[in-house]
Amino acid sequence: MKSFRSAAGAILVSAVFTILMGGCAHNPDVREGHDYTFGTTDKSPPDYLGCVKGELQRNATTYEVGSGDSVQLFVDSTDPTTANGLVEVHGAGTHHQFTAYQRDAWYDHGRLLDAALMCSKA
Known part of the structure; x- marks a missing residue:
């Protein structure tokens, strides 16, 4: 019975580790995040x-x-799956629309997002 528990525990730990590492390896397009x-x-x-x-x-x-x-405007890379930030500006005439995305905005308190908003008004 003891060897069964050890094997089951090892399988469980291995499964959890695989799931966690798979989640960390997935690096979606910065535009798919919730920080924008x-x-x-x-x-x-x-x-x-x-x-x-x-x-x-x-x-x-x-x-x-x-x-x-x-x-x-890409930050740190032109690849959206590795860029830490992206600001898109489009439109003609006097009004331009922008969207800013930042990966892991919690890390620097959303500095890119704050800059995008501040610069739109200044």
């Missing part, structure tokens, strides 16, 4: 994204993709 904000701005995309970049930590690496009416 959106709104509009009267600033041009270059001015708006320049403001957002100015509010990020100095060691953050950013990449701008696109031009004109649709620009994306």
Whole structure:
């Protein structure tokens, strides 16, 4: 009976570990997370994204993709499955819509999300 409990315990521990590690290995598109904000701005995309970049930590690496009416600002990677943040701006004329996404926003208290909102109004 004792060896049965040991085997059952080992199987249970192994199953739990496999499930947990599988969950950690899954890294979805940053746009699929629950940490995001959106709104509009009267600033041009270059001015708006320049403001957002100015509010990020100095060691953050950013990449701008696109031009004109649709620009994306990626933080740390241009791959949405590994990027720590993404700000999308699109629209023509004087009103531009933005959506900002941040992976693990709890880590730095949503700095990118706060910057996206603040820069839309400033």
